[in-house]
Amino acid sequence: MAVAERTTLDKLNELFSYLRPRVEFYGKRLPAQPLTSLDQLAEVPFTVKDDFRDNYPAGLLAVPNQELVRLHMSSGTTGKPVVTGYTRGDLEIWAECMERVLRMGDVTADDVVQNAYGYGLFTGGLGFHLGAERIGCTVVPTSSGVTARQVMLLQDLGATVLACTPSYALVLAEALAAEKVRQPLKLRVGFFGAEPWTEGMRRQIESGLGLEAFDIFGLTELGGPGVAVECHEHEGLHVFEDHFLAESVDPETGRPSRPGEEGELVLTSLTRRASPIVRYRTRDLVMLIDEPCACGSPFRRISKLRGRTDDMLIVRGVNVFPSMVEEILLAIPGLTGNYQLVVDRSEKRHDTMQVLVESEPGANREHLALAAQERIKEMIGLTAEVTVLSKGVLPRSEGKAKRVVDRRETTG
Numbered sequence: 425m426a427v428a429e430r431t432t433l434d435k436l437n438e439l440f441s442y443l444r445p446r447v448e449f450y451g452k453r454l455p456a457q458p459l460t461s462l463d464q465l466a467e468v469p470f471t472v473k474d475d476f477r478d479n480y481p482a483g484l485l486a487v488p489n490q491e492l493v494r495l496h497m498s499s500g501t502t503g504k505p506v507v508t509g510y511t512r513g514d515l516e517i518w519a520e521c522m523e524r525v526l527r528m529g530d531v532t533a534d535d536v537v538q539n540a541y542g543y544g545l546f547t548g549g550l551g552f553h554l555g556a557e558r559i560g561c562t563v564v565p566t567s568s569g570v571t572a573r574q575v576m577l578l579q580d581l582g583a584t585v586l587a588c589t590p591s592y593a594l595v596l597a598e599a600l601a602a603e604k605v606r607q608p609l610k611l612r613v614g615f616f617g618a619e620p621w622t623e624g625m626r627r628q629i630e631s632g633l634g635l636e637a638f639d640i641f642g643l644t645e646l647g648g649p650g651v652a653v654e655c656h657e658h659e660g661l662h663v664f665e666d667h668f669l670a671e672s673v674d675p676e677t678g679r680p681s682r683p684g685e686e687g688e689l690v691l692t693s694l695t696r697r698a699s700p701i702v703r704y705r706t707r708d709l710v711m712l713i714d715e716p717c718a719c720g721s722p723f724r725r726i727s728k729l730r731g732r733t734d735d736m737l738i739v740r741g742v743n744v745f746p747s748m749v750e751e752i753l754l755a756i757p758g759l760t761g762n763y764q765l766v767v768d769r770s771e772k773r774h775d776t777m778q779v780l781v782e783s784e785p786g787a788n789r790e791h792l793a794l795a796a797q798e799r800i801k802e803m804i805g806l807t808a809e810v811t812v813l814s815k816g817v818l819p820r821s822e823g824k825a826k827r828v829v830d831r832r833e834t835t836g
Contacts, residue, residue, distance in 0.1 A: 509698035521650030522555025529613035533560030540588035547648025591825035597632025624754025660725030
């Protein structure tokens, strides 16, 4: 059973009334009259990432500085960073949502949480910190990086909960496996997000760290992690619909997706006050799941993220998501989750894709390369050169892994 439509509609109209006089950007585009049905939301213009850049730094803030207690922002590697603000009430809501995230893994005050998300301007570290402290957990705020110390503290301080990116979880698992004298870990659950990851990677993380892995979802534009999380069923992520309104639209037309159809996730923050956002196009491809979940949660689910519209590669007319390749690679025994796609353009102007992937020690790399190449051709319809490397060759990431190197951008 989804959150009542009437309640959501009331919150939406309250949000519009709040935003019109406070944010010029929204004052020009929100309807003057209250909505009478959620179906009318489809006619309200989208907010997109360029709107944050065009209104940088404070054009989308709805409160004066006296009411702001914190600012976070994205990296801004492709332009001006996304800036999001928080009132004291916003931080309380964020802490509540992050408590819900952790409670999905049965986290209690008895748990020790090693938080290896980055602290600082990024939202991940401090978001998890808020939720864990609200529960009363013992928090080990390691932030990201310094892997040897992370491994030592996992063992010495008895962490039962790990929070980090899935890529870094693999790095930690690899480092633990290399320990000559390995103390048993107490890890029970882990919360991994900030990048798409597949069921194959889940299996590697769970076997490498000995825990139950939960997928989480959030983004800077909506205030950080705490938008959605898996339950023990692991059949989609529950969206906290009392705080976030989720839609799915056709990436090409922007019109609502049909039930059961994959589309681009669009989110509206219903209760934030410093930086409320209306109909933000996340660029994440998901499917909305209306069927009740066996866990009993009242919140609808989104499917596990397949990829992002801006992550999609077009190679010789074939649409390729890195997660599609990852799923194929991890289905082949002997290959690992450490991989990279190198896309280039030949002298004859033909696109090429090389798949670099590491194998487990002692594996027949030539055999694995042929198997991977055949499966990629069979599943995606693309002939790719597969190079299987020994373990440890590809660069490791303390945060989001760089899965794609597109040399076409520099060669023209």
